[in-house]
Amino acid sequence: MKALLLALLVLGGTAQATQLEIHLNGGQRNWSSGELLSHPQARDIEIDEDVSYKRPMRYRAVPISVLLDGVSAGDHLQAVALDGFAAELPAATLLAREGAKAWLAIEDPQNPWPPLAKGKPSAGPFYLVWTDPAASQIGPEQWPFQVARIRQLAAVEQRFPALLPAADASAEVQAGFAAYQKNCMACHRLNGAGDAEFGPDLNIPHNPTEYFTGEFLHQYIRDPQSLRRWPQGRMPGFSEQTLSAMELEQLIGYLQHMAQRKITR
Structure with missing residues (x-):
């Protein structure tokens, strides 16, 4: 159903x-x-x-x-x-x-x-x-x-342990995990973990920190269409009002951390 x-x-129907x-x-x-x-x-x-x-x-x-x-x-x-x-x-x-x-x-x-x-x-x-x-x-x-x-x-941590940082991860990485839950998890899975059926997995097969170099990942999160302009693009940009500069660094730090914790099934 x-x-x-x-x-x-998707077909533009009214139902x-x-x-x-x-x-x-x-x-x-x-x-x-x-x-x-x-x-x-x-x-x-x-x-x-x-x-x-x-x-x-x-x-x-x-x-x-x-x-x-x-x-x-x-x-x-x-x-x-x-x-x-x-x-x-x-x-x-x-x-x-x-x-x-x-x-x-x-x-x-x-x-x-x-x-x-x-x-x-x-x-x-x-x-x-x-x-x-x-x-x-x-x-x-x-x-x-x-x-x-x-x-x-149940809480995200209980349902999806594959999303968890290492037990000894820094406070910044833990804060990045919280930013991921708030801003990314509605659309994306990571390590195959999550309920979203909308966007691509952010760790499998590759983490965005592995293929975005320099400041391009920051730019992509702030304004996706500035790097990949296509009519069907649905990812919103995250302004500093939504995701502060510090929170953005923490989020990217979490993604970098999880790139070393890939779980394949």
Whole structure:
């Protein structure tokens, strides 16, 4: 079913999932677009700088926290999109009452959102958006659109030990691992580990630190199209506001470290 929905989206069809699956430890609940639009806590919200549309947007949305019954701040969640994008999301961020606030925006079939680009579908039917994202340093990979399901999972470290740095790795490499989880893992696997079905593996067969020389890897992460310009390119650039110079160095340090820890299957 997922493959069929994705095929329709790729072909430019208008059919989209109208059911959101939420898998929590306490069980599964499916929400229809209609149920969510009429939810008692649904309201109209304004997003000043929408990450996907690159302009202000207005949505009918519910606080994501009201859909996460039984989830606590120490838990871990993942939002999976129709195209295989899989955003790792600490529950503490989604449940926070101060700082950035997470909302599930619901596309009204009677009043559809605009396409993300020419020939592309919209961000619907479900889109995780944030008000005041800068207050909690919410990155662009934490704005998954075309969300099909949200599920409660064990932490990344438990699910994917192949991603872990060596036990004696420096604090900078450990910080780079955290930057990888926040900014890269939604699209990429590494050592075959991860749930994303979107971008290439970042260690197998070769790590980008092995073929990008000098400052080219820095440039590629900041502005991918400046090095590889092609219409289907989907990797976003990571500005200093999203990924500071220090965080970028830590991320590259983690990748360099993992280039020496290849795991093939």
